[in-house]
Amino acid sequence: MYSESDLASAVEAGALSPAAANALRNYVAERRAAPAVDEEHFKLLTGFNDIFVAIAAALILVAAARIGAYFGVLLIGAGPEERVVGGNMIGGGFAVAATSWMLAEYFTARRRMALPSILLMLGFTGGIAAGLSGIFAANIPWIEQQMHLATDLQKQQLAGGVAAAVGLLTATATWIHWKRFMVPITVAAGALALVGVGVSLVLAFVPQAKDWVNEMLLVAGVAMFFFAMRWDMSDLQRRTRRSDVAFWLHLAAAPLIAHPVFHMLGVFDGEVTGPVAAVVIALYVAFAFVALAVDRRALLVSSLIYVLWAMYALFQATGAVELAAALTALVIGSALLLLSAFWQPVRRIVVGLLGGLEERLPPTQIVTA
Numbered sequence: 001m002y003s004e005s006d007l008a009s010a011v012e013a014g015a016l017s018p019a020a021a022n023a024l025r026n027y028v029a030e031r032r033a034a035p036a037v038d039e040e041h042f043k044l045l046t047g048f049n050d051i052f053v054a055i056a057a058a059l060i061l062v063a064a065a066r067i068g069a070y071f072g073v074l075l076i077g078a079g080p081e082e083r084v085v086g087g088n089m090i091g092g093g094f095a096v097a098a099t100s101w102m103l104a105e106y107f108t109a110r111r112r113m114a115l116p117s118i119l120l121m122l123g124f125t126g127g128i129a130a131g132l133s134g135i136f137a138a139n140i141p142w143i144e145q146q147m148h149l150a151t152d153l154q155k156q157q158l159a160g161g162v163a164a165a166v167g168l169l170t171a172t173a174t175w176i177h178w179k180r181f182m183v184p185i186t187v188a189a190g191a192l193a194l195v196g197v198g199v200s201l202v203l204a205f206v207p208q209a210k211d212w213v214n215e216m217l218l219v220a221g222v223a224m225f226f227f228a229m230r231w232d233m234s235d236l237q238r239r240t241r242r243s244d245v246a247f248w249l250h251l252a253a254a255p256l257i258a259h260p261v262f263h264m265l266g267v268f269d270g271e272v273t274g275p276v277a278a279v280v281i282a283l284y285v286a287f288a289f290v291a292l293a294v295d296r297r298a299l300l301v302s303s304l305i306y307v308l309w310a311m312y313a314l315f316q317a318t319g320a321v322e323l324a325a326a327l328t329a330l331v332i333g334s335a336l337l338l339l340s341a342f343w344q345p346v347r348r349i350v351v352g353l354l355g356g357l358e359e360r361l362p363p364t365q366i367v368t369a
Contacts, residue, residue: 043114043184043244050115057103057116061096061123068095076138086138093130100124101177108181121183125193128173132166153207160204167197184244188252191227195220195256214260221256228253229294236362247296254302258287262306272313280310288339292350295362300336308332 045051072091076083100123108117136143143158174190177183199216202209209216228249235242261283262268265276272280284307287299308328315324339346348364351357358364 044118046112046114050113053107053113053116054119057107057119057123060103061099061119064095064099065092065127068092072134083138086134086136089130089134089137091134093127093132093134095127097124097127097131097173100127104177104181108183117181117183118185121177121181121186121189124177125170125174125186125189129166129170129193132169133162136162136166156207157204160200163200164197164204167193167200171197182241184241185248187231187245188248191224191249192252195224214264217256218260221253221258221260224249224253224256228296232294232296232362233360236360238362247298250294250296250298254298258299258303258306262303267306267309272310274314274317277310277314280306289350292343292347293354293357293361295347304332 069088069092072089072095073084073087075091076087100120104117104120104124107113108120140158140162147154147158171190171193174186174193178186178190195217198220199213202216203213228246231242231246231249235246262280265279267276267280284300284303287303291297291299311332312324312328315327320327344364351361351364354361
């Protein structure tokens with residue numbers, strides 16, 4: 001299976017002429033009776049060998065984590081529990097990060113294998129974050145003593161500052177990984193690290209902000225959505241790596257938007273009333289409108305659990321207790337399948353309603369250029 005990125009790379013390398021690549025795109029689009037962008041391609045597997053290599057790489061990373069943790073404790077020496085935990089995190093985290101980078105030099109830089117590249121990028125980022133956290137964890141008692149921290153507020157500010165520092169350094173390491181390997185999911189991982197930095201700083205220096213976490217995450221999600229749209233608008237035909245980057249950014253932004261909104265409505269706090277369920281369903285319809293406009297389905301997937309719960313509560317309230325779960329699955333499943341089947345005509349209507357924005361959104365018609 002060849003992705004749009006593979007076709008673009010083949011054209012750049014001279015292995016395929018632009019005319020031949022466009023002819024292939026047009027042929028596939030006409031067979032499917034839909035623009036290629038509507039398929040929302042992203043590279044996850046280049047073949048079963050991706051799964052084989054990913055399993056082997058995962059085993060190696062687990063081994064590296066355990067061996068690294070063992071030597072990390074030996075290196076840092078015995079002491080309070082914080083030092084032991086910190087030693088485990090330092091040794092295990094940095095061992096996983098180093099191993100992930102070395103494996104990526106072959107499986108990502110040379111072989112360009114999709115699933116192993118994603119796994120190794122996550123291993124590198126997670127390993128760096130764990131190792132940096134371990135450094136602070138092992139030295140927290142010493143830091144508190146040196147800074148003469150006595151109150152809970154001071155300790156909270158220290159924890160927030162540490163989390164922000166770890167997030168910023170992790171984001172920097174992620175940027176270095178992106179410059180070397182250009183794995184599309186890397187940008188989303190770095191963006192999430194920066195979100196963690198912002199939230200940590202606010203929580204550290206504004207104690208009342210602990211009551212505003214959902215609002216902060218919502219603002220971060222909206223900002224990440226617009227960042228994803230910037231990548232999307234630079235490749236409306238979705239034929240380059242930029243489209244893959246936008247896909248992962250949308251996937252990261254969607255839960256940051258959906259979860260705070262529905263959490264503030266109290267969907268899971270107790271019994272869902274009829275009015276609340278109606279609001280949840282109305283919001284899901286609004287999310288569907290946005291998803292159709294930008295031709296990305298991430299928002300629909302991220303908010304699906306909430307609309308399922310709200311619909312389930314509605315069926316229970318009407319007395320269909322025994323069949324509530326089955327009726328909910330039937331209604332929502334049927335609606336999503338119908339939306340998928342008629343995605344293109346419905347999307348043309350939605351984009352048509354947006355007027356002047358049509359030129360800044362992915363095309364709704366088959367492009368035969």
